[in-house]
Structure formats: structure tokens, C-alpha cells
Amino acid sequence: MIDPIILQPGGDWRAQAEVFEEIFFVFLALGTLVGTIVVAYTLWNVYKYRDDGGEPKESFDAPTVGELPTGQGGPKAKKLFLSFGLSAIVVISLVVYAYGILLYVEEGPDTGDEGDIEILVEGYQFGWEYEYPNGHTTTGEMVVPADQRIDIEVTSRDVWHNFGSSELRIKSDAIPGETNSNWFSVSSEEVEAQGGEATYRVECFELCGQGHSAMKGQITVLPQDEWREWYEETGGDAAEGNSSSASVSAAVGGVPA
Structure with a gap:
């Protein structure tokens, strides 16, 4: 998605308004997707681990305030590092994408012989x-x-x-x-x-x-x-x-x- 905007081959270039509209759409779409997943996962956990008045299962490992994963392969550590890895990929991708487009906006298109x-x-x-x-x-x-x-x-x-x-x-x-x-x-x-x-x-x-x-x-x-x-x-x-x-x-x- 970045190359067509940064390289601008020939006369194929776009106006600033179109570029900013694309940035807005990408951030809006991705933000909506990530937000929906996070809220849905949170609600699912709220329902799954709700207090139904009964005794908790022996296998249930309840979290405590200030607790950090041990890093020894437990389910909590896996979830933490999975979410951290996915978040890092999303953020880095957005930074690279936005930086490339803003460079184009800053420098402007090369109109060649026009x-x-x-x-x-x-x-x-x-x-x-x-x-x-x-x-x-x-x-x-x-x-x-x-x-x-x-x-x-x-x-x-x-x-x-x-x-x-x-x-x-x-x-x-x-x-x-x-x-x-x-x-x-x-x-x-x-x-x-x-x-x-x-x-x-x-x-x-x-x-x-x-x-x-x-x-x-x-x-x-x-x-x-x-x-x-x-x-x-x-x-x-x-x-x-x-x-x-x-x-x-x-x-x-x-x-x-």
C-alpha cells in the first residue's frame, strides 16, 4: 500500500486530500477492528469468569493484584506475550505506513515533465x-x-x-x-x-x-x-x-x- 504512494511512478500521483482521507480510513478501520476484538474478548472473559456463587474449580488460577507472569510457559505468560507481539506488529506497521505517506505529503509528488x-x-x-x-x-x-x-x-x-x-x-x-x-x-x-x-x-x-x-x-x-x-x-x-x-x-x- 505504501509503494504506490511513495514511489509515484510516472504521472500516477494523488492529491493531499486523497492521501489524508486514506490515512483516516486505515486508522479508523483498524482501530474499529482492534477495538471490537478487545471489547469482545473482555466481555467473553467477564462472562466466563463471572462469580456464580459456587466454589471455584481447583484448576482455576485466579490472578492477584500486581502479579506478573513467571515466563515459564504458563497460560498467562503465553497470552501476555501473544497480545504483546500482535500489538507490536500492528503499531510498527502503522508507524511505517504513516511515516511513508507523510514523507510523500512533505516532499510532494514528482510531476516529471508536466x-x-x-x-x-x-x-x-x-x-x-x-x-x-x-x-x-x-x-x-x-x-x-x-x-x-x-x-x-x-x-x-x-x-x-x-x-x-x-x-x-x-x-x-x-x-x-x-x-x-x-x-x-x-x-x-x-x-x-x-x-x-x-x-x-x-x-x-x-x-x-x-x-x-x-x-x-x-x-x-x-x-x-x-x-x-x-x-x-x-x-x-x-x-x-x-x-x-x-x-x-x-x-x-x-x-x-
């Missing part, structure tokens, strides 16, 4: 400004293409803010004089599911003043051809198709200094 789009996000009291590679800026709305890795550099011009979108599972501190990097992506299937144009709410997650609650924005995701048309109208030399990585890099290069 090129990345880098956008400077600047917070201010009380709104967001976005600067594209060609120098074009928008306020309140970030417009990006589907099926593309979007790299964002987040900063602030006044006080501390926090740029985030709960639906896209992204959050980055916006600190004056510093930049924090993050990335996100939206699939064309998701865009089509929302009627050909996907929108996601942007909020500030850092208390930054009286207008904090109104510091909202929007990320609009368009199909790639529509986004190219929009980008050309802003003065950008958008590449025609993804056949030439050099053209894409020229169109969507790094954030201006």
Missing part, C-alpha cells in the same frame, strides 16, 4: 493576494488548473496569518518576512463532478485581528485548457498542451523574486 505552477500567497489584514509566475495578481480568488501540482509560497505583509483550505487539507503559516512552502492538486474528475469548475473555500486559521472571521477567499480549479485561456488573458504565455516540458516551464516557472 511542470509545476508556483504561486506567491500573501496575507494581509484582512484578505489574501495571489501572485502568478507572470507577475499577474488577484485578490480573494486563486485560479489554478486541474491535474497539476500547485506549489504555494505563503507569507504575510503585516501580522501572523495562516492560509488554509479544509477541503484540500492544506495549511501554512503566513509570517512577515518568511515564506512557508506547501502544495496541492485537484483532479479533473473532481472538477467535472462539480460541474466543470471546482471551488474550495480559503480561510485564515490564525487569530489576526478584528476582521479575522471575515478573512476568507476561494480557490477556483478549471480544466487545463480553460485555465490556459485565462492565463493568456492575464499576459501569461501559457503552453499549448503538455507535449513540451520546456514550454510548460517557461509558462509556469518559479515565483518572481
